[in-house]
Amino acid sequence: MKTLFLHFFRVLVYGYVIGQCLLPQSCVFAGGNALIELTPDEQRWLDEHPVVRLAPPPNYPPLDFFDENGKNLGITADYIEIIQNNLGRNFIEIVRCKHWEELVHRFKQGEIDLVGSVMKTPRRQDHILFTNNFYLEEKGIIVTRQDVKERLTLDKLKGMKVVVASCYATAEYLEENYPYLELIYVPDILTGLREVSFGLADALVGTLPNVTYFIEKDGITNLKISGELDLPITLSFACRKEYPELISIIEKGLDSITPEQKKAIYRKWVTVGDMPFYATKRFIFLLLVISLLILSVTIVILGWSMALKRQVEKRTRELKAKNTELEKVNLELDSFVYAASHDLLSPVITIHSYIDMICPEGSTKYDKETLRYMERVKRAAKTMETLIHDLLALSRISRINNPFEIVDVSALIESLKPRIPEFEFDNVELNIQAIIPPVTCDRFKIGELFVYLLGNAVKFSSKERAGKVRIDIGYAEKNDHHEFYVKDYGIGIAAEYQEKIFRYFFKLHSAAEYPGSGLGLSLAQKIVEAHQGRLWVESEQGKGATFFFTISKKLYI
Numbered sequence: 001m002k003t004l005f006l007h008f009f010r011v012l013v014y015g016y017v018i019g020q021c022l023l024p025q026s027c028v029f030a031g032g033n034a035l036i037e038l039t040p041d042e043q044r045w046l047d048e049h050p051v052v053r054l055a056p057p058p059n060y061p062p063l064d065f066f067d068e069n070g071k072n073l074g075i076t077a078d079y080i081e082i083i084q085n086n087l088g089r090n091f092i093e094i095v096r097c098k099h100w101e102e103l104v105h106r107f108k109q110g111e112i113d114l115v116g117s118v119m120k121t122p123r124r125q126d127h128i129l130f131t132n133n134f135y136l137e138e139k140g141i142i143v144t145r146q147d148v149k150e151r152l153t154l155d156k157l158k159g160m161k162v163v164v165a166s167c168y169a170t171a172e173y174l175e176e177n178y179p180y181l182e183l184i185y186v187p188d189i190l191t192g193l194r195e196v197s198f199g200l201a202d203a204l205v206g207t208l209p210n211v212t213y214f215i216e217k218d219g220i221t222n223l224k225i226s227g228e229l230d231l232p233i234t235l236s237f238a239c240r241k242e243y244p245e246l247i248s249i250i251e252k253g254l255d256s257i258t259p260e261q262k263k264a265i266y267r268k269w270v271t272v273g274d275m276p277f278y279a280t281k282r283f284i285f286l287l288l289v290i291s292l293l294i295l296s297v298t299i300v301i302l303g304w305s306m307a308l309k310r311q312v313e314k315r316t317r318e319l320k321a322k323n324t325e326l327e328k329v330n331l332e333l334d335s336f337v338y339a340a341s342h343d344l345l346s347p348v349i350t351i352h353s354y355i356d357m358i359c360p361e362g363s364t365k366y367d368k369e370t371l372r373y374m375e376r377v378k379r380a381a382k383t384m385e386t387l388i389h390d391l392l393a394l395s396r397i398s399r400i401n402n403p404f405e406i407v408d409v410s411a412l413i414e415s416l417k418p419r420i421p422e423f424e425f426d427n428v429e430l431n432i433q434a435i436i437p438p439v440t441c442d443r444f445k446i447g448e449l450f451v452y453l454l455g456n457a458v459k460f461s462s463k464e465r466a467g468k469v470r471i472d473i474g475y476a477e478k479n480d481h482h483e484f485y486v487k488d489y490g491i492g493i494a495a496e497y498q499e500k501i502f503r504y505f506f507k508l509h510s511a512a513e514y515p516g517s518g519l520g521l522s523l524a525q526k527i528v529e530a531h532q533g534r535l536w537v538e539s540e541q542g543k544g545a546t547f548f549f550t551i552s553k554k555l556y557i
Helices: 002-023 040-047 077-086 102-106 170-179 187-198 208-218 245-253 261-271 282-317 321-357 368-399 410-420 443-459 519-531
Strands: 052-056 093-096 112-121 129-130 135-139 140-145 160-165 182-186 203-207 224-229 231-240 404-407 430-433 439-443 469-477 483-487 536-540 545-552
Touching: 002 519, 040 102, 040 160, 052 102, 052 160, 052 536, 077 112, 093 545, 102 160, 140 208, 160 187, 170 182, 182 187, 182 208, 187 203, 187 224, 208 224, 208 469, 231 245, 261 321, 282 321, 282 368, 282 430, 321 368, 404 443, 410 430, 410 443, 439 545, 443 469, 443 483, 443 519, 519 536, 519 545
Parallel strands: 052 093, 052 112, 160 182, 160 203, 430 469
Antiparallel strands: 112 231, 129 231, 135 231, 140 203, 140 224, 404 439, 469 483, 483 545, 536 545
């Protein structure tokens, strides 16, 4: 019996050894439709980790972004979908991060397993595994305003303020290879493009698809590509150092994607193929005609502005002691500016008319892309009309000095309500401090000041609050001045922009989000300066803004 048992045991052992020798070292482990062959170790790792947490890079379209419903979209998302299909199992769970800093922190804390759309760099390789076969190669570019004429390289950026997105591989590359560059770090590419557009920086370094996507989406019109980087931007998947099996599985997944599938994905998110209407000679000619009209209007404005300035300076020198004649000249100039602004509106109306003739309302003659460009031209003409009106207001504020008088500020504010449309429809809850003493000031200019501040408060609060918009107006008496404030409960202003908003034409938001020329607060500041006062803002983003201004007590009637 013992001998029989030993023979049976030997048969089992030999059978197991022979079976192991005959079995292949890699098998197709996933479902019946699986196209990816995994090793036993890789299959074992997947069984032990049925969920892999993938964090797309925040706000990096068209590679990675989230739509209004919170769905992850982009080139990387399409690659992951094919990899899961070819593997025959869904094992990816999307983790959404608000910004790069949060992604990096959560990755280090082990809350994220896999990241897409990242570039392999020496610094990152110390603690991260990358796929060797990258899945996308893009151009690195240098973006500037359109007034930059020369072709730029990284060496030529020395002495310029260069914007780069923090935590991006391009930032690391510039830090290590171009330490002499003056880098300005921003949280994302859109913020950097606005910095360059507003003149707060000279250039931005980024990638072609990401930059062109945001320029188109935000409607930025004064930027251009002024150079390319020698550095190829190659994007890979990256995972934690302790997961070599995961990086091997993803590499096999990338290998399983056919060249045709890769081309289809790229064409889906990046415009290629036949030339659209807006790139044809016909549209270019049309755009050229419209651009010449706009350029002509701009040149006329600048020419008349310079002529006015020279004329005022000449008359001021000649008639310094003749107040009566000076008043006459100012009256003539005021009439001339009014007539000039009226004439300048005619080309803007002409632009509207031409566009309406070419592309009437409800037209189906052109495709959606063309209609969108036509609409942008209309918006540009409307912006110019607003700008003309604001320039006229700036001219009047600078030149006209009304006599000071004692003003009941509370009654003045009540009289201004009809000038703000939201007050007419009872959409604003205005709380005015009960006791505000009479103040010596220019009634007209202080009225304009309150119109600007109240209009801003309504504009930047209405989208944030349902129902009525609340605005508080308060007063505090100081030793040598009167102090007022206008407080709203809207979107607020980030600390780094609280001084810049008083510059001419400075805007934090696109015209599509919040229309305006960017001159309102500049006009307000001029009014306050004419009263020997100071204008400033205190705010926290997302928690409203409070604008303070002072009026000197040393003004006399």
